[in-house]
Amino acid sequence: MASDSDARRRELAAFLRARRARLQPESVGLPSAGRRRRVPGLRREEVANLSLVSYSWYTRLEQGQDVQATAEVVDSIAAALRLSEVEQRHVRRLAGLPAGPRPFPGRDDTADEQARKLLEGLLPAPAYVIGPRFDYLAWNDAMLAVFCDIGQLPPRRRNVLWATFMVPRVRSSLADWEEHARATIGQFRAEAAAYPADIRYSRIAEELAAVSPEFRRWWPEHEVVQAATGTQEFRHARIGLLTTYLMQLRLIDRPSLKVVVHLPATPFEAEKLETLRGETVWGAVVSS
DSSP states (O other), X not given: OOOHHHHHHHHHHHHHHHHHHTOOGGGGTOOOOSSXXXXXXXXXXXXXXXXXXXXXXXXXXXXXXXXXXXXHHHHHHHHHTTOOHHHHHHHHHHTTOOOOOOOOOSSOSOOOHHHHHHHHHTTTSOEEEEOTTOBEEEEOHXXXXXXXXXXXXXXXXXXXXXXXXXXXXXXXXXXXXHHHHHHHHHHHHHHHHTOTTOTHHHHHHHHHHTTOHHHHHHGGGOOOOSOOOEEEEEEETTTEEEEEEEEEEEOSSSTTOEEEEEEESSHHHHHHHHHHHHHSOOOOOEEO
16 A cells, blocks of 8 residues: 555646646746647646756656655745645645645635625524634624624724623623633634734734733733634523534635634523524624
8 A cells, every 4th residue: 555655746746747737838938839749738847947956856756756855946846837825835735845824815804695694594503704813704693692792892803802801791701711711812823823924913912912911911821722612601691501512614715714603502502592583683694
């Protein structure tokens, strides 16, 4: 049976050949030969020259042989082949290299219509969409009934981290506020590590440290949490203690956004949420 490294080398070789075949000389600044080529796309020697690597080394790479490639060389090949950011990260993984820092996320400040329909379909479960810096982008009516009215917060403060530490109703609604708050810090720090050049993360942390003694005390501990899951309990004035199961999902087409869902932990908990639904008209999904 082939090892994982053998399989990755074969996949990398096939990927490079396929991407080389789709490029024409003129698309990468090379003069057209003026006659029909025997194979489509660029020749191996042309890719090697564009990448500033030796022809023999690149040939061995495309043949799936065991050759060592640095991140700089792989990125140079990716640039020569005009790979997209997703394709470049794919090549790095196949070469056994770190994928590298994610670029600043695009389209990260709005939730589209499909995301809003998803939140509506999740009712009566409280659910919301957040951006990479934990800004609330959309939320359903159950979220408002259980947690807080996010729309009443100033636009610059519609942020999970800020609400957790600075909104009294959020603090009082969480049965174990400290555990939740520390987990939120850990997730925020983990997310920030994916965008090391984005100073907006440090600005959020600095502003919150200036006003929250708890955040100021816990932030320097450098706790990291990839994703919080499990049961979470809320206190509610009308339905008492509500137990939910926390799930966090990333949108495949916009992976910088997350859908956070509090599923009723039991049918009885779902009945409690239905009681809240019966007191108001639910269905509208609000966007920031």
